[in-house]
Amino acid sequence: MSLVLPKHNRYAYSPIYERPDYSWPQEKRLAFCVVTNLEVYAYRKGTGWDPAKIGEPQNQRNYAWRDYGNRVGVWRLFDLFDELKLPAAHNINSLLYDDHPQIFERIRARGDELVAHGRTNAERQGDLWELDEARLIDDVTSAIRAKEGAAPKGWMGPAASESNTTPDLLKEAGYKYVMDWPADDQPFWLKTRSGPLLSVPYPAELNDSASIIHRRNTADQFADMIVAQFDEMIEQCESQPLVMTISLHAFVIGQPFRMPALRRALRHCVEHPRRDRVWWTTPGAVADHCYALPAGIVPGEGPSL
Template identity: 35%
Template structure:
C-alpha cells in the first residue's frame, strides 16, 4: 500500500546499516541517551476496553466493563503519582504521551506533568487505532490544540495509539507541524522519514522495554522491567562506546504504577544512573541533539 504521493513503508527511509552511517556524538562522549515515555490515555467506560486483565464471564463481553475500566483508572488515581515521585526524586523528566481528551479528563495529572517540565507528546485524541479514526486530520488537529491550550506550547512529538498508522498518517503529522514520531520501532538511533511535505524524525521507541508487552501481553513477573531493562541498557552501553545509542523505557500508570512493580522501575533508574556516560533526556531533547548531527545520505 502507498500514500497519496506513492510512498510505501519502505519508501519512507533508505536501508542503511547502523555501522555505515555518519558518526554521531553525544555531549561529553556519552554512550547512551535514555528517555522515559509515560503514557496517559482516556479509556471510555461506555466502550470496549483497549486492554483487559480480567476476561468476561462465560466469554461474553459486557458493557460497562467495570473491572477492566477500573483497572486502568487505578493507574490515573494512584499509579501516575508513583511515577511522578520516582522521576522527580531523581531529577528526571519524562516524555508525556497523552491523549488530547485526557487533558480534560485528568487535569491534575496533566498539570503535574506540565509543572514538572515534561515533554508533552501527542498520543491521539482518544485511545483508538488510527485506522479506526474517521477523520485523522481532525483528530491530529484536536490533539495538538488540546495540548497547546493546556501547556501553552504545541507538542513536537507524536506516538499513535497502539503505534498504529495508516499510509497517510505520517504525512498528516508532518503537515500539522509534528517534528518526531515514536511509532517506528526499527532502530537504536534516530532516523529521518520522508513525507510529502518535509522529513520527520523517528526517535527510537520500544515494544520490548514496554510494560504493555511485558506485563499485559506476555504476563511476565513483576520484576521483568528491571531484568530486561538492565540487559537492554548493558548491551546499548557496550555498543555505545563506538556509536551512541538511544534507549526508551515505555510505562503506563495502570501497569508499572502498581505497588508490586514500581520498585523495579525505581531500581532500573538507579542502575542506569550508576553509570557514567549516560544522558537522561526527553524525546524533544533527543530530537534537538539529532538535528545538530551529520545526517545519513538519502
C-alpha cells in the same frame, strides 16, 4: 515470477555499522529516555487492554483498572522520578485535559515533555479516512496548544497505530518527530510528501504493557530487561551513539507490587559506574539535537540546514 512483498517508501535500509559517528550533547553516547503513557478510555465502549482475559469486552472492571493509572499509578511514578532525579516525557491523550488537571500541574512543575498520543486510547487512527485522521490530529494538537501555550513536537499514536498517510499528516501539522516505528536504536529520517520527519526510537519490547500484559512477564522479569538493555547499550554506545527508551503505563507498572522492581532497575541505571556516558533526556531533546546535526549524519534524507 518472483514474490514481491508489499512495501513502503518511508525509509531505506541502513546498517547501523555503516553510519557516521556523532555524539549527544557534552559528548554523551547513550540517550536515556523514560516515557510514560497517560491515557483515558471510553466507559464500556471502544478499545482497551484487559488485565484478566485477552479480548474481554469493555466493562466497568477493566475501565477501572486503567483509571487506576491516573488516580494512583502516575503519582507513584512522579515520586520515583523525583527520587532518582530523572526527567521524563509523557504520551498523553488530549482528552485527559477534561478531568485530570492535577496530572498536568505536576508535569509542568517537573518541566517534563508532553508528547501527543491521540485523543483517547479507546480509538485507533489506522483505519480512518485521511480527512478524519487529519481532524483527529488537529483536535489533539489544538488541545495541547491551548493548554500549554505551544504545540507538541512529537507524536505517538494510540497503540502505535498508523494509516498509510499518518507521517504525511503529522509533518503537515507541524510535528518534528514520531515514535511509531520501532526499527532502530538511533533516530532516522522518514520520507513524507511534505519533507522529512524524524523517527525517534520507542520500544516495542522494553514496554511494560507488551511485556507484562501481553507476554505475562513478571515485574522482576521486566526490570531485568531494563537492566540487561542498559548494561549492553552502555558498552555498545562507545562505538555508536544510541537511544534507550523505556515505555511505562501508569496502570501497569504503577501497581504497588511492581514498583520495587522498577525502582531497582532505574536505580541500577542512574548509579551505574559508567553513567557519565549517559544523557538523561527526553525524546524531544533527542529530536532537537538531530535537527541541529549536519546533513548526512542521521540516516535518511533529512532537512537542509
